[in-house]
Amino acid sequence: MTDVLDTALRAAEQNGGRKVTKITLKIGLMSGVMPAYVQSFFDVISKDTIAAGAEITIVRDPAVFVCRKCGVKTAYTELGPEYLCQSCGSRALRLSSGYGFQIVSVGIL
Numbered sequence: 001m002t003d004v005l006d007t008a009l010r011a012a013e014q015n016g017g018r019k020v021t022k023i024t025l026k027i028g029l030m031s032g033v034m035p036a037y038v039q040s041f042f043d044v045i046s047k048d049t050i051a052a053g054a055e056i057t058i059v060r061d062p063a064v065f066v067c068r069k070c071g072v073k074t075a076y077t078e079l080g081p082e083y084l085c086q087s088c089g090s091r092a093l094r095l096s097s098g099y100g101f102q103i104v105s106v107g108i109l
């Protein structure tokens with residue numbers, strides 16, 4: 001999250017902004033980041049910066065697995081007790097997306 005703050009502050013600086021008002025984040029389902037805590041954590045770390053009070057919007061990125069047996073992709077939008085290939089039922093899956101964490105946009109005033 002401190003990376004997010006740094007990036008937002010840098011974006012504001014490069015664009016001559018005086019305040020960061022909004023940040024949109026894309027958070028992968030498998031990233032380990034809990035969306036419920038993102039705003040409050042950000043509020044704490046951004047307290048004495050021009051990003052204080054910025055509103056965080058979160059876009060969830062589903063987890064997409066590729067089956068090692070049949071190659072079919074299966075997407076999960078919720079964390080599950082286990083992940084199976086929707087085509088052959090195999091558990092031998094490789095995660096191909098949904099583990100990342102990225103900034104989609106930064107709103108600057």
Ligand SMILES: [Zn+2]
Binds near residue numbers: 067068069072090
């Ligand atoms: Zn399969």
